[in-house]
Amino acid sequence: MGKKNPILSQFKSACAICRKDMFIYYLKAPVLIYGLLFPFFLFLAFAIGRDISFESLLPTVLGLSIFFTSSSVGPIIAPWETRMRTLEKLISCPISLEFILLGDILAGFLYGMAVTLILLIFFIPFSVFVMENLFILILGIILSNFCFSCLGILLSSPATDNPSNIMMLSYLVKFPLIFISGVFLPINKLPPLGRLIAKFSPLTYTVDLLRYSSGKDHIYPAAFCLIVLFISIAVFLCIGIFLHRRNLPKRF
Amino acid sequence: MSERKVRKVWEKIGAKKINKVIEVSRLTKRFGNISAVNQITFNVIRGEIFGFLGPNGAGKTTTQRILTGIIEASSGSASIMGFDIKTQALYAKEQIGVVPEMTNVYVDLSAWDNLMLIGSLYGVSKRIRTTRATELLNLFNLYERKNEKTRVFSKGMKQKLLLCMALVHDPKILFLDEPTTGLDVQSSRLIREKILEFNRRGVSVFLTTHNIAEADQLCNRIAIIDHGKIAIIDKPESLKRAFQSVQAIEVSFSELIKDENELREIKGVNKAQKAGDKFRIYTDNPGELIAHLINFSRQQGLRILSLNTLGPDLEEVFVKITEEHRGWNHGKEKSNIESI
Numbered sequence A: 001m002g003k004k005n006p007i008l009s010q011f012k013s014a015c016a017i018c019r020k021d022m023f024i025y026y027l028k029a030p031v032l033i034y035g036l037l038f039p040f041f042l043f044l045a046f047a048i049g050r051d052i053s054f055e056s057l058l059p060t061v062l063g064l065s066i067f068f069t070s071s072s073v074g075p076i077i078a079p080w081e082t083r084m085r086t087l088e089k090l091i092s093c094p095i096s097l098e099f100i101l102l103g104d105i106l107a108g109f110l111y112g113m114a115v116t117l118i119l120l121i122f123f124i125p126f127s128v129f130v131m132e133n134l135f136i137l138i139l140g141i142i143l144s145n146f147c148f149s150c151l152g153i154l155l156s157s158p159a160t161d162n163p164s165n166i167m168m169l170s171y172l173v174k175f176p177l178i179f180i181s182g183v184f185l186p187i188n189k190l191p192p193l194g195r196l197i198a199k200f201s202p203l204t205y206t207v208d209l210l211r212y213s214s215g216k217d218h219i220y221p222a223a224f225c226l227i228v229l230f231i232s233i234a235v236f237l238c239i240g241i242f243l244h245r246r247n248l249p250k251r252f
Numbered sequence B: 001m002s003e004r005k006v007r008k009v010w011e012k013i014g015a016k017k018i019n020k021v022i023e024v025s026r027l028t029k030r031f032g033n034i035s036a037v038n039q040i041t042f043n044v045i046r047g048e049i050f051g052f053l054g055p056n057g058a059g060k061t062t063t064q065r066i067l068t069g070i071i072e073a074s075s076g077s078a079s080i081m082g083f084d085i086k087t088q089a090l091y092a093k094e095q096i097g098v099v100p101e102m103t104n105v106y107v108d109l110s111a112w113d114n115l116m117l118i119g120s121l122y123g124v125s126k127r128i129r130t131t132r133a134t135e136l137l138n139l140f141n142l143y144e145r146k147n148e149k150t151r152v153f154s155k156g157m158k159q160k161l162l163l164c165m166a167l168v169h170d171p172k173i174l175f176l177d178e179p180t181t182g183l184d185v186q187s188s189r190l191i192r193e194k195i196l197e198f199n200r201r202g203v204s205v206f207l208t209t210h211n212i213a214e215a216d217q218l219c220n221r222i223a224i225i226d227h228g229k230i231a232i233i234d235k236p237e238s239l240k241r242a243f244q245s246v247q248a249i250e251v252s253f254s255e256l257i258k259d260e261n262e263l264r265e266i267k268g269v270n271k272a273q274k275a276g277d278k279f280r281i282y283t284d285n286p287g288e289l290i291a292h293l294i295n296f297s298r299q300q301g302l303r304i305l306s307l308n309t310l311g312p313d314l315e316e317v318f319v320k321i322t323e324e325h326r327g328w329n330h331g332k333e334k335s336n337i338e339s340i
Ligand SMILES: Nc1ncnc2c1ncn2[C@@H]1O[C@H](COP(=O)(O)OP(=O)(O)O)[C@@H](O)[C@H]1O
Pocket: A249, A252, B031, B034, B035, B036, B054, B055, B056, B057, B058, B059, B060, B061, B062, B063
């Protein structure tokens, strides 16, 4: 079985890894709890008792779901496979670490995309979208899901075999981000320091894009947001791959 | 000629040309201060079962991990079917099937899905994957249970499935790290039979074990390794004598022995060590020694409380072989000095 096209066959292998992840991890308790239930309850806590119109909730709902759902799969995979001792077999297969990670990222991405699409369908009857901005919206959703899935992989790089350690770490990182990224409170209502930190959170740009595409006031031009998300993906990917590669020997 | 034809021809020539399927040269792996693997050099010849025999902590797993691309060596080089494990890692990995030590199948997937996953990672087409998986599962008596999640499988069944997973892409070399350790007798026997069977079909095998009998039964050549160093590489027949001379008996008496040297003077005792309240006695001939021990206890007015035969002790085999080598070297050095 000579490799006619190494990149293509590596990509096929990454898809096989992604399939495996979907079967095994989508239904694991930590993924369901942190990826679906937790953002749902956060949303409830925010929305209940407040006088907000349903359609104006769109940036909050989608922002929360994209951010938490797509980044919930990645953190569990590496520690879980370290603990279950399936990793060594995987590494002995002719697929490079980068493509294994790509498979894991795809799994998180698809999880996030599925949930986002279901939520979007809910919003359609309220016709909250500005139709001309639909393409930007879809592009933004795709890039955001991919970006936060990469973040999930980055967060799973410490060489522990205890998934709950990583879950804790990822919550330490992710939880503060939602408060300074305009998910609940628009950024221009934040204190100056908050506004400064917000600039460094990719989630800020996701939410801004969502506000833009639902016709609300937004801060940055859409193209700028897309570019920032793109750069964030590149940064998360590079650091994630570097750390995973460095920590891999400690996992055996 | 199309590229594919060229490759085919090349493979044919290559297949005949490469005789050493694994070549290892001065391979070393350090963890901090300790050298888990220390300057080892060996080759595995096409079609053989090569045993890597050594006690716990000898460096067997570390060696296999380096050769299968799991960890990197600190220094030295190795190649698999002519592919350098460092610079052509993916090509080297395509050639081999691996059962790592203490590894696991995906317990959330069925046996079948485990096989399909590994098959697709090796780029095996769906049609061939299906045929091979069916054949292998039947061979290892797992076919009836192929759709069950492997969570419910016994340790032996999981190990058999791991072997199927290592064979699903029809590898040229099989790497097995203590494949029968901790398994029930039936599973062990089946696994050993299958190793021999696949070897007859042309698969070369690198087999790690701490079980002398297993190495003896399966291997064409055995390397004995301890403390990261290979003491000797030889055919099992030639190693028999070394194994025999370090068979051990453990015995305990009702009272203390006044003069332990008397024990050492019994005929057939190569070496006697105190181990707790027992004595561990090394011998070539356990049967004869037991008779002498009984006589000894009668003469001394002692009762034998317990007596166990232990079989050959690997650490001792290693020590003995290394001593023989060293003795030989010393002799040579001495004669050199004398001749000066
Ligand atoms: N990841 C590691 N970190 C530190 N030391 C290790 C590591 N892996 C193995 N060792 C050490 O290397 C030596 C050889 O181990 P190993 O190759 O597992 O032996 P074997 O498989 O023959 O029992 C042991 O002393 C072990 O403690």
